[in-house]
Amino acid sequence: MRRSTPFLSLITLTISLSLTAAPARVHTTKTHKLEEVAEGVYFATGTGAMFLMSNAMVVVTDEDVVVVDSHITPAASRALIESIRTITEKPITTLINTHFHYDHAHGAQSFRDVQIIGHEYTREKLIAAPLEEHSFLNLQAAFERGLVDLKRRLDETTDETERGSLEAQIAFNQAHIKATEEVQPVAPDVTMSDRLTLFRGGREIQVHFFGRAHTAGDVAIYLPKERIVFTGDMLLGGISWLGDGYVSEWSATLENLKSLDFERILPGHGPIFYDRARIDYVQAYYEDLNKEVVRLRKAGLTAEETAAQADLTRHSDTLGVKDRGASLDAVKRIYQLLDQNND
Template sequence: MAKAFASQGDMEEKNISFTEVGEGLYAFTAEGDPNTGVIIGDESVMIVEAQATPRLARKVIECVRSVTDKPISHVVLTHYHAVRVLGASAYGAREIIMSDTAAAMVEERGQEDWDSEFGRFPRLFQGHEEIPGLTRPTTTFSDRMTVYLGKRRVDIMTLGRAHTAGDAVIWVPDQEVMFTGDIVEYHSACYCGDGHFGDWPETLANIAAFEPKSIAPGRGDALVGEEMVAAAIANTADFVESTYKPVARIVARGGSLKEAWDAVRAECDPKFADYAIYEHCLPFNVARAYDEARGIDTPRVWTAERDQQMWEALQG
């Protein structure tokens, strides 16, 4: 019998940080758990990423209420993953915003992703009984849209495929701050199981072209200052490349998934083994890289059953 996923044994509560990344802009972080962004406008508040459950969302709301009593009017979801979206109901927002592609992925694979992630991350789904069902947007966009929180302008846009096909980023021009979702991480492994390795570096370059003064990443500490932003973008690009290139070499010579796994470990362990959720992400990253290197452009849907089959193959 295959051993458990690394994340299944991770049951310790994480220490929360609430960091100002610009005037009226905050990053809610928790030692490598999914981050949430907060954008305070003149009249109301926008939340970026909802958390996995209403229980976790209420921790974000507590932090929001420590700095403002303005109502939460918008929730923006950068992609469809369950750990990002299923806490949305707690905010009582009038608008829930996703890209068209992310919204389509909710319908295509949202329930399967929920079932899969529920099995992988038991700690994050404590209190799951409160989740009312799949989170669907009230508003979608194709390439970009602008929301005004009073006078504060917020641009929501797609800059390319990376962590998923439907990734969105949120840009606050008055402070030159970006909320990137899981396109950028900081001292946390990238989850690439639904990713696009070939596109990811260009998408990172598109983010860098904005020259953000700060970034609230998908996981890890808030990135305050241009030096920290540049380092995190470069490190994320290195992680993605270091995962894909060894797999591509194995596939080119007709090697197996297990050989790809060994090659990625040899390349990535020395650089990234101490990163948050590294051991959890690794099998999913190798499996997706193996598919992409074989010409499978659309990531296959993860289900609880497929998770186990893949893990058993890698343990064999």
């Protein structure tokens, strides 16, 4: 027992070192935290002052600035641009959108005179009917419902502290709903199918499509010298939203992503992570989810029943799946794809 102690503490030390490797400088504005993950490369997340919903990456080259993802509304992306202005005066020339989802792409209109790079599929989706996409409409409906509920609670409460909190939440919801009215989606004007590389101001910025995953056009942005990858929503620290996903193909796509030599993973939501084992965890979950849904569908269950009964609790330790069940959006999506294939 005593002999194992030094070994254990070595493990603990290694883990804590890997979590805290090269502490990043954080530059904070009212709306954004810009975490400098390598010289001139920033991971942009929100301070909570406004609703951004997704993360972004900012790459300052010797000549210009390349931004990856543009938040949920023009107001949110204007705040990002203002925050970038506090770190550099170089022109923002390029925006790369990881995928078409509203929370990553609907701020694109704030960027003037830039080239917008995205996958061919992302362009297709953003010139079609982005304001009719179910992902966008679902969130809008949730905000509207939330507002009605908050107002009802405000009418009912007599507690002054709760009143203040509810009023703040109402203002936050209203500000977001108002900000959404301004959205005029902009599609990429430079598209790619598999790979595109920018050689720019002393930097190499690779844009990779590895296969279908969260959508049919997710790209990962890779900085080989800095060993950083920005993954959008094709890879988060946990389970992504699966409502537009290709769950049966997702694990293979992530396997392709693993071919890159990176150290830091900057996800579209949530904090940076370093632990590549997390990729294995989500791969295993998507594989099991797909199997489980196919099995229950064959047994004649509806999507609702499958969503309630699917057992993925063996992912409890890795992904915190403690209870039976799976996301109904995910199950409906898997059913939809199987129905299309008449399978």
